Amino acid sequence: MSAQAGDDPAWSAAAKAALAQADARLARRFDAGARADRLIALRARAVDVQVRAAWRRCIPADAPLALFAVGGYGRGELFPQSDVDLLVLAEPDAQQTWQAALARFIALLWDAGLQASHAVRSAGECTEAAADQSVLTALIEARPLAAGEDEAARLAEVLSPQKVWPPEDFYEAKLEEQRLRHARFGDTSDNLEPNLKDGPGGLRDLHLLGWLALRSLGVHTLDKLIELGRLGWDEAAALERERRALCRLRYGLHLVAGRREERLRFDYQKLLAARLGYADDADSLGVEKMMQGFYRSAAVVRRIGDRLLQRFEEHFEGVAAPEPIDAEFERRSGYLAARVPGWLGSDPAHIFALFAAWAVDPSLRGLHSQTARELAQELPQIPAYTDASPALREAFMQLLRGPQPVQTLERMARAGVLGRWIPAFQRVSGRMQFDLFHVFTVDQHTLAVLRNLAGFASGEPDPRFSIAHQVWPSLRKPELLLLAGLFHDIGKGRGGDHSELGAVDARAFCEAMGLSEADTALVEWLVRRHLLMSVTAQKQDITDPEVIHRFAGEVADRQRLDHLYLLTCADIAGTSPKLWNSWKDRLLADLHTATRLALRRGLGQPVAADERIAENREAARALLLASGHDDAAIDALFARMPAENFLRSRPDQIAWQAAALRDARAGEPVVASRAMAGRDGRDGLDVLVHMPDQDGLFAAIVIALDRLGMSVLQARVLDGPDGTIFDTFHVLPAEQRQAPEPALLAASLARALGGDLSRMLPARRSQPQHLRHFRVAPQLDFAEIAGGTRIGLICTDRPGLLADVARVLREQHLRVHDARIATFGERAEDLLLVSDEHNHPLAPDRCDALRAALLAALDGDKR
CATH class of the missing domain: 1.20.120.330 (Nucleotidyltransferases  domain 2)
Structure with a gap:
C-alpha cells in the first residue's frame, strides 16, 4: 500500500538531504583521488535507493507498472549534475488508472532535488518511439529499477532488431549522427x-x-x-x-x-x-x-x-577479397594493408614504406584496421631521428619529396609516428596555450600551417592569398619550407624563446638528415625569424622606404623573402580561422613586392622618399587616365591631396581618393568608403575623411566608426591643404555577417561628423564574458621619433578600446598622425604617433599626464 501523500514533503526533504550527503561524500573521495568511473556508479546506486523508495511510496507492488532507468542512468553512470532518465512501462489502461500516482512519483523526485525526465509508454508505444534511433539508443540500455524478469524480457522483445532498427541500419544511422555531432561542435x-x-x-x-x-x-x-x-x-x-x-x-x-x-x-x-x-x-x-x-x-x-x-x-x-598492390601491400575493402602479419615490426623502414605506399594512391580510404593496430603496437620500436640509420633518415626525406608530403606528415602525426620520429613534436602534441589568440593546440596549428602550404603548392589561386600561388613556383626545394613549417613552433612550452629553441632543433634535424649547409641555414633562419614579416607588416609603416630597406637588409635575398612570405601567410591563417583577412593579405603582399624591388635594386641603393612619391603619383595617374580623366583634371585633384599621401598610399588608393574628391568643391567635406577590390565589405573597407580640421576630429571619427559597428585596423592622419585633414582608415565590421554597404557607411559617418563633435562620446559596453578570464596588465611606452611621440599600448582588448583611447587623446589636446591597431586574441597591441598642438613631440610632463589618463581609462573598464 502506498504511503500517505501528506508525508511527502518530509520524505522529499529527507531524501534530498540523503542525496546531498552522498554527493558530498563522493566529492570528498573525488578530491582524495578516487576513480571517477567508480564514483559515477556509486552515485547511480545512491539515486537508485531514493528512486525506488519514491516508487514504493506511490505505486503498490501489485500495480501493472514497471520502472526502468534508461540512457546513462541505465548504464549505471551518473555524474554529479546528470539527468535521471526513467521509463515507466505500462499498458494504456494502467497508464490512465495510475496517472495521478505517477505524477506524484515524479514530483517527489523533483522535490528531492533529482532532475528526473521520464516517459510513460506501453510496449507497443516503445516500439513506435524507437523509430527515432536516439530514443532506441536510450532504451536499449534500460536497467530494471522496479520491474520483474517478465517486464524486462518484454521490453527487450519489443525493441529487438526484428521489430525496429536492424543492426546494419542502426550502425549507418549512428555513424551519420556522429558525423553531424562532430561537425556541430566544430x-x-x-x-x-x-x-x-x-x-x-x-x-x-x-x-x-x-x-x-x-x-x-x-x-x-x-x-x-x-x-x-x-x-x-x-x-x-x-x-x-x-x-x-x-x-x-x-x-x-x-x-x-x-x-x-x-x-x-x-x-x-x-x-x-x-x-x-x-x-x-x-x-x-x-x-x-x-x-x-x-x-x-x-x-x-x-x-x-x-x-x-x-x-x-x-x-x-563482409571482408572483400584482398587486391594485391605489390609484394608488401594489398587493398582490403579500399583500405591499405600489409600483406604479411607482423611485417611492419620486422624493420622500422617498413613503417615509412607504408606511408609512401599510402601517398601514391589517393583513392585509398585509409589504413586497414588490422594494419593500423599493428602500427600502434610498433610505435615504441620507431627510433628517434637522432638514433636512426642514414637509410631511414633518407626514407623520411623521400616522403617529404614525394607525392602528398603534407598529407603524409598529417597522417604520421595522427598515427603517433611523427612524435616518435621527432620527440620534440610529441612534446607539443595536444599542447594548448591559455589565451584567445591560439585556437588550436600547437600540433594542430602546425598541421594547419602545413595544409596551407599544400594549398599554395596546388597552383590553384586562392582568393584569400593574392600572390601566394605566384610565389610558390620560385621555391627550389619546397621540402625546406615544409621543414620550417614543421619546426616553427616546436619550441613552445619550454620556458624560453620558442623561435630560438625551434631554430636549434631545426638545425640539428637538418644536419642529421644530411642537408647541405645552405639548406640547413635557410630552414634554421626561417624558424628563428618566422615572426619577422608579420611584425614588420602589422606594426611598422611599410610605405616608409627606410622600413623597407631595414627589412630587406634582414631578409638579404629573394629566396629567403619568398620562403618567409609563404610561411607567414600560412602561419597567420593557421592560427585562427578569424585571424586572416584581406587587410593582412594586402599588407604582406605589399611588403613582399616592395622588398623584392629593394633587393633587385640593391641594398646599397635604398629608395628615396621622393622617388617613391613620383612612382606612386605616376601609377595613380595611369589608373585615372584609363578611367577617363584628363591630365588637367588629375593635376587639380592631386593638388588637393597632401604630398605625403603619395608616399603612404598605394596607387589604387590614390586613384580612388581622387575619384572621391572629383564631385566635391575644394573645402567641402568628403567622406567616402570602398570595399576591398574584388571582395565584399565583410573583408574590410577603406574609409576616407577629407574636411576642415578642428579639435577632437580624429577622436570623433573613431568614436563614430565604433558606434557604426566598425573596428579600426589602421588609421593614417595627414594634414591636407588649406587647414583640412586627409585621414584614411582601414576598418572591419565587428560582426562580419552584418557588413554595411560602403555608400551607406560613408553617408552614416558623414551625418555623424556633421553634428557637435564635442558631445560625441564612445558607446559604453560590457566586456565580453570570455575576455574576463584573460586580463593583460596595461603597458605603455613612449618614444620620441621623427614627427612626434610614438605610444606603444598593450592591454586587454575589448569593444570600443580605440574609441576610448581617442577620447583621452582629445581631452589631452593631442594630435594623432598615425595609428596601427593589432589584436592577438585577448591582447591588443596598438601603436599611435601623436604630437602636441604645434606638431612637436610631447614634453615629459605631458607624457606623464597622458600615461595617467590612459591607465585610468583602461582601469575603469573592468566592467
Missing part, C-alpha cells in the same frame, strides 16, 4: 573550449562503440569484443584508460560548475585544473597541462574508435 577536440561529452574523441564517441557492440553483437561491454576477435586487448586497455581520464574531467567539471555543463569553458578551466592538482611551473600553466591531457585522450579515442568502426563495417558488409 572539431572541438582541437579548440579552446572542448565539449567533454559530445565533441570528437569525447565520452559520446566511447558510448557509440558500446551501443554498436550491444546492438550488433549483443555484448554489453567492450571487453567482450576481445573474445569475439573484434578488439585487441591493447586497444581495449587504451580505451579504458582514456575513459577513466575523460570521466575524471567530466566529474570535476560538474563539481566546479555546480550545474550540468559539458563544455570545458574558460570560466571553469583554471578552477578545474587546480581541483585536479595541476600546478603552474616555469614551462606551463597547470591549466595547459590539464588541457593537454584531454587533447591526447581525445586523440586516442578517435584513433582506436575509427579502427573499431571499420571492423563493424566489415561485420555488416
Whole structure:
C-alpha cells in the first residue's frame, strides 16, 4: 500500500538531504583521488535507493507498472549534475488508472532535488518511439529499477532488431549522427573550449562503440569484443584508460560548475585544473597541462574508435577479397594493408614504406584496421631521428619529396609516428596555450600551417592569398619550407624563446638528415625569424622606404623573402580561422613586392622618399587616365591631396581618393568608403575623411566608426591643404555577417561628423564574458621619433578600446598622425604617433599626464 501523500514533503526533504550527503561524500573521495568511473556508479546506486523508495511510496507492488532507468542512468553512470532518465512501462489502461500516482512519483523526485525526465509508454508505444534511433539508443540500455524478469524480457522483445532498427541500419544511422555531432561542435577536440561529452574523441564517441557492440553483437561491454576477435586487448586497455581520464574531467567539471555543463569553458578551466592538482611551473600553466591531457585522450579515442568502426563495417558488409598492390601491400575493402602479419615490426623502414605506399594512391580510404593496430603496437620500436640509420633518415626525406608530403606528415602525426620520429613534436602534441589568440593546440596549428602550404603548392589561386600561388613556383626545394613549417613552433612550452629553441632543433634535424649547409641555414633562419614579416607588416609603416630597406637588409635575398612570405601567410591563417583577412593579405603582399624591388635594386641603393612619391603619383595617374580623366583634371585633384599621401598610399588608393574628391568643391567635406577590390565589405573597407580640421576630429571619427559597428585596423592622419585633414582608415565590421554597404557607411559617418563633435562620446559596453578570464596588465611606452611621440599600448582588448583611447587623446589636446591597431586574441597591441598642438613631440610632463589618463581609462573598464 502506498504511503500517505501528506508525508511527502518530509520524505522529499529527507531524501534530498540523503542525496546531498552522498554527493558530498563522493566529492570528498573525488578530491582524495578516487576513480571517477567508480564514483559515477556509486552515485547511480545512491539515486537508485531514493528512486525506488519514491516508487514504493506511490505505486503498490501489485500495480501493472514497471520502472526502468534508461540512457546513462541505465548504464549505471551518473555524474554529479546528470539527468535521471526513467521509463515507466505500462499498458494504456494502467497508464490512465495510475496517472495521478505517477505524477506524484515524479514530483517527489523533483522535490528531492533529482532532475528526473521520464516517459510513460506501453510496449507497443516503445516500439513506435524507437523509430527515432536516439530514443532506441536510450532504451536499449534500460536497467530494471522496479520491474520483474517478465517486464524486462518484454521490453527487450519489443525493441529487438526484428521489430525496429536492424543492426546494419542502426550502425549507418549512428555513424551519420556522429558525423553531424562532430561537425556541430566544430572539431572541438582541437579548440579552446572542448565539449567533454559530445565533441570528437569525447565520452559520446566511447558510448557509440558500446551501443554498436550491444546492438550488433549483443555484448554489453567492450571487453567482450576481445573474445569475439573484434578488439585487441591493447586497444581495449587504451580505451579504458582514456575513459577513466575523460570521466575524471567530466566529474570535476560538474563539481566546479555546480550545474550540468559539458563544455570545458574558460570560466571553469583554471578552477578545474587546480581541483585536479595541476600546478603552474616555469614551462606551463597547470591549466595547459590539464588541457593537454584531454587533447591526447581525445586523440586516442578517435584513433582506436575509427579502427573499431571499420571492423563493424566489415561485420555488416563482409571482408572483400584482398587486391594485391605489390609484394608488401594489398587493398582490403579500399583500405591499405600489409600483406604479411607482423611485417611492419620486422624493420622500422617498413613503417615509412607504408606511408609512401599510402601517398601514391589517393583513392585509398585509409589504413586497414588490422594494419593500423599493428602500427600502434610498433610505435615504441620507431627510433628517434637522432638514433636512426642514414637509410631511414633518407626514407623520411623521400616522403617529404614525394607525392602528398603534407598529407603524409598529417597522417604520421595522427598515427603517433611523427612524435616518435621527432620527440620534440610529441612534446607539443595536444599542447594548448591559455589565451584567445591560439585556437588550436600547437600540433594542430602546425598541421594547419602545413595544409596551407599544400594549398599554395596546388597552383590553384586562392582568393584569400593574392600572390601566394605566384610565389610558390620560385621555391627550389619546397621540402625546406615544409621543414620550417614543421619546426616553427616546436619550441613552445619550454620556458624560453620558442623561435630560438625551434631554430636549434631545426638545425640539428637538418644536419642529421644530411642537408647541405645552405639548406640547413635557410630552414634554421626561417624558424628563428618566422615572426619577422608579420611584425614588420602589422606594426611598422611599410610605405616608409627606410622600413623597407631595414627589412630587406634582414631578409638579404629573394629566396629567403619568398620562403618567409609563404610561411607567414600560412602561419597567420593557421592560427585562427578569424585571424586572416584581406587587410593582412594586402599588407604582406605589399611588403613582399616592395622588398623584392629593394633587393633587385640593391641594398646599397635604398629608395628615396621622393622617388617613391613620383612612382606612386605616376601609377595613380595611369589608373585615372584609363578611367577617363584628363591630365588637367588629375593635376587639380592631386593638388588637393597632401604630398605625403603619395608616399603612404598605394596607387589604387590614390586613384580612388581622387575619384572621391572629383564631385566635391575644394573645402567641402568628403567622406567616402570602398570595399576591398574584388571582395565584399565583410573583408574590410577603406574609409576616407577629407574636411576642415578642428579639435577632437580624429577622436570623433573613431568614436563614430565604433558606434557604426566598425573596428579600426589602421588609421593614417595627414594634414591636407588649406587647414583640412586627409585621414584614411582601414576598418572591419565587428560582426562580419552584418557588413554595411560602403555608400551607406560613408553617408552614416558623414551625418555623424556633421553634428557637435564635442558631445560625441564612445558607446559604453560590457566586456565580453570570455575576455574576463584573460586580463593583460596595461603597458605603455613612449618614444620620441621623427614627427612626434610614438605610444606603444598593450592591454586587454575589448569593444570600443580605440574609441576610448581617442577620447583621452582629445581631452589631452593631442594630435594623432598615425595609428596601427593589432589584436592577438585577448591582447591588443596598438601603436599611435601623436604630437602636441604645434606638431612637436610631447614634453615629459605631458607624457606623464597622458600615461595617467590612459591607465585610468583602461582601469575603469573592468566592467
